[in-house]
Amino acid sequence: MKKLQSSGKTVEEAVRNGLVQLGVAEDRVKIAVLEQPSKGLFGLIGAKDARVELELLPDGVEEASAFLQEVAAAMGLSVTVEREEDVDGIRLNVQGADLGLLIGRRGQTLDSLQYLVNIVANRHSDRHLRIVLDAEQFRERRRQTLEALADRMASKVVRSGKEIVLEPMTSQERKIIHSRLQGNPNVKTFSQGDEPNRRIVIAAK
Template identity: 35%
Template sequence: MMKHEEFHASNVEEAVRKAAKSLGVAPEELRYEVLDEGSEGFLGIGARDARIRVLEERPDVPEPTEHLEAEETGEVPEELLQEIKKLTDEIVQAMGLGGRVDVYDAGEYIAADIATDHTAILIGQKGETIDALQYLINSAIYRNRPFVKRIILDSEGYRQRRIEAIQGIAHRSARRAIRERRSIKLPPMSAAERRIVHVYLKDNPRVTTLSEGNGPNRRVTVVPKR
């Protein structure tokens, strides 16, 4: 994806769709800033397009995610599993958390499960610590070898609980948007969490979703269909 490329359209949502189509990505995967929200003017006088700027390209290594989609279905070499286990164990021990690390081929991804008495510290606020560690491990493992399968770091079933919690937020927000006939802005979320909302609500015929904002303030808005 090109850096700092600008796109124009009649409104911000259309500009995002235009950028996504041009760059070959899903709209929710774009990281962009709104340069001008545009204006319809008065009786067509003074109208101007909305403008957005795509900020940066997507990383080669997938960012931390809880939406576990299939990457490859081939068998993972045992030496790769052992290397992941060794690296993960070294990081956990360096953090002073202790515990046991189990790494195995889960079919759609490589699971690295950590059992520790300090799960809350490992996970961190809103999963920030475990997501950062997951990104670090993926980056280190695939730095000098071809990508095989995404490595998912988990502890005490945190990932599934988080998915269910976000789906609950999405469900309640959709009901509220329909009931109140207005757009509902969700709290700021990571790209992985936003993706869970988009996927969960994509088949709901009464609402649509879009991502808005920049950086850590990027969030999903649930919009009722007219």
């Protein structure tokens, strides 16, 4: 845990000086006042500045990013991790060469890493974090693939009148299929089975 001592004419100034050195906001540190300021004799002789100690609190997302880089290094990959906020929560975008190994077949490795990253992040956070892990824009490409699949299967159900059961998918992928077809007046969707073999069924209305 990183700690830093700083001083100033007042406790508030000492804290500000320390925050500047650490480059973080006040909510990222634990503050301990080591010494109150004193004016000294006649306000001049023996005057002392305030002295504080700032302890940098762990950041769940930073811990998750570090964990991810360690895992990638163990796989022989050199990656950088970019953080961004979106409607789904916090997105960590992994960049580097040969990320196919990190993504895995149909994103299975990426999904497993996302699960672990969320565990690490929430272990080091006092609020619940939801992290989406992505690499080489796989999530967007997978979404487009699933939406195209949903459209094709819906058309097939309408033509044949028979329901279609899709392959097992994660809850995140099932949500994409449901969302894509919820406005379709000719078909309905529902899930059946237990994880990890839960599947979507597309049926005629």
